[in-house]
Amino acid sequence: MVRDGMQVSGWLPGILLCACSLLPAQSPELPLALLNASGQIVVDGRPTPYLIRHLPVSSFPELPEELAALLNRRGCQIPQTYQAYGPENVVHASLERAGSSDWAVLCSAGGTVSLLVYFSSAPAELHLLAAAPETERLQAHGARGVLGFDWGIDSAAPQRIHQAQAGMDRRPPLEDHDALAASIINGETVYHFYAKGVWTVLEMPE
Numbered sequence: 001m002v003r004d005g006m007q008v009s010g011w012l013p014g015i016l017l018c019a020c021s022l023l024p025a026q027s028p029e030l031p032l033a034l035l036n037a038s039g040q041i042v043v044d045g046r047p048t049p050y051l052i053r054h055l056p057v058s059s060f061p062e063l064p065e066e067l068a069a070l071l072n073r074r075g076c077q078i079p080q081t082y083q084a085y086g087p088e089n090v091v092h093a094s095l096e097r098a099g100s101s102d103w104a105v106l107c108s109a110g111g112t113v114s115l116l117v118y119f120s121s122a123p124a125e126l127h128l129l130a131a132a133p134e135t136e137r138l139q140a141h142g143a144r145g146v147l148g149f150d151w152g153i154d155s156a157a158p159q160r161i162h163q164a165q166a167g168m169d170r171r172p173p174l175e176d177h178d179a180l181a182a183s184i185i186n187g188e189t190v191y192h193f194y195a196k197g198v199w200t201v202l203e204m205p206e
Contacts, residue, residue: 048146050135052080053079053149078105082141106151111134113134115128115130115180137150139186164189179192
């Protein structure tokens with residue numbers, strides 16, 4: 001989930017300390033350099049540094065064993081937004097139908113970040129909803145304008161969806177289960193919804 005709050009004022013020291021605070025004590029003892037992605041990209045004609053913090057799958061012990069195994073098989077790490085003040089971008093919600101126990105995860109592997117969904121009714125499968133190079137999910141922050149990861153996910157209960165659709169000429173009726181909200185910090189939120197065997201993006205007011 002993306003939250004407003006934490007502001008990072010320096011670039012490398014402050015962010016690395018924050019990454020340490022996100023790692024639970026039981027996580028594997030891996031050097032932070034192996035968890036993070038950093039480098040430079042050209043922004044407005046100028047090389048600009050970026051740092052993307054990752055957490056290992058083991059940082060989320062609440063995940064079902066089958067899902068954790070699928071993610072580890074893909075080489076997934078979980079990217080954290082630059083605003084993160086706790087482990088994020090793993091969501092537990094009723095995404096398939098009312099009352100179902102499902103999961104959504106942002107998975108970073110090989111420089112690409114993917115939005116994956118796991119239904120408890122089909123434990124051997126992962127649904128891919130979206131994917132992009134990690135370097136296309138960056139936003140400047142802090143006094144020095146260092147780029148950090150800006151894509152976050154959280155669950156959207158039926159009432160939240162209904163409120164977001166207020167103002168539409170033909171407002172849809174209240175849904176009976178959750179959507180998956182994918183948000184850019186200080187930007188757009190896209191609501192992914194599963195019904196009748198198909199994923200759609202819910203219509204919102206302009």
